[in-house]
Amino acid sequence: MTPIPSENRRERKKQDTRQKIVKIGMYFFRKQGFDSTTMEQIAEEVDISKATLYNYFPVKESIISEYWQNNIKEFKFQILEMIQLLPDTRSRVQKTFTKAAAELFKSKEDIYKIYLSYWLRNLNNPSDNERLRSGFEDIFSMIIKLGQHAGDVRKDMSVELLVKYLEVLFLTVCLNWLSDPKLFPLEATLSQTVSLFIEGAGSGSRKSKPKAEGDDSVQGKLL
């Protein structure tokens, strides 16, 4: 996990090239569009061979992914702090969603759709590749764990599964919004989704929010 950012020249150079690729890549993506930018063009401009470029970024989308990871760092840090101050799971999820919508998707950029699709594609491909992770699993994972600990979230489902659901729900809403903002207004739909996730689609007793820590028929608890 890169304990020391640059212990030797080799690492330092590699980091340099990475950054250069991302910078130039994103520049082209924004200027000419993702599809109209070729890997050759990027390699050309960075002044490396195509083979080297593919050595760093095995698919074109992963360049956006890297850019996203970098940009999300600050967001992630902030939200993890906030989350712990909030009283319950509902407000934590809600906060994460609205903050993400506000800061990450300020502008309805084309590039987001490419990246979110990529993220979605890779959600179910087991791979610890750092490049494929969204940065959101950590947040969601913390929320679920906090919730289960506080008795706020059911304990008969694994953290992993609940996290995946949150991810997939979040992604779906964002992608729907990017495809059709009128039909799926971002904030409103995210809000509904929070409620759906917490209280479910059934209409049985949704009057009084979380209620208490009671919990009851704990069944599976897989994992």
Add this chain to the structure above:
Amino acid sequence: MTPIPSENRRERKKQDTRQKIVKIGMYFFRKQGFDSTTMEQIAEEVDISKATLYNYFPVKESIISEYWQNNIKEFKFQILEMIQLLPDTRSRVQKTFTKAAAELFKSKEDIYKIYLSYWLRNLNNPSDNERLRSGFEDIFSMIIKLGQHAGDVRKDMSVELLVKYLEVLFLTVCLNWLSDPKLFPLEATLSQTVSLFIEGAGSGSRKSKPKAEGDDSVQGKLL
């Protein structure tokens, strides 16, 4: 919508070619794997040009999709009948899930993963293209409408959103299972997911299910 299956020679021929493509395509996919089968090879065997093949199926995955659609027809018909006899939304969703698991995913075939990923990818691309639809929206849509009408499902959310939610949950479970059957056993996870859909992830008042007949907190009851 093809009111008459084959009113003229042209239509008949086209249907023939479609079928031939699907048949031969699936044969190759199963024999050599999806990736190792090229569109050229399929075209060759069907005895049409590559351009024609692409005219019928604009992406390789859509061949599987067509195959899936055909296979799901009977399932769809049966399940739509059954659903109306069941007493509530929970049992309807549960039935759909378990029946799907039992009949559609009897074998853990590689091909499913390709198709389900394709389906998931296209969930968020607005397009009425018949080839991109799963065949499940109709089922889920009916379940939701029945539920909302009976007062069993919350009415403050659109049918569309709830259907998407169901689809996405279902897909996630199946894909997880295909990636890691041990970590995400199909039937058990689907069962849990039904509960998540109906009651949500929160732990507020989930004590008394519909109660009703047998079935206690046993989640399994596969098929």
Add this chain to the structure above:
DNA sequence: ACATATTATTAGACATCGTTTAAAATTATA
């Protein structure tokens, strides 16, 4: 400082997907 081992880069060829074009073949219509 040097020799050797490890790792990164490279050019170029390659297979495949999916698109495009303009011409030819087929079928429908009158």
Add this chain to the structure above:
DNA sequence: TATAATTTTAAACGATGTCTAATAATATGT
């Protein structure tokens, strides 16, 4: 049978992503 509409076709194309074997750069031990 003439003409119009549709389908099929070969062939070339651009792009993604892979692969290989040679070369270059860096690290490591002496």
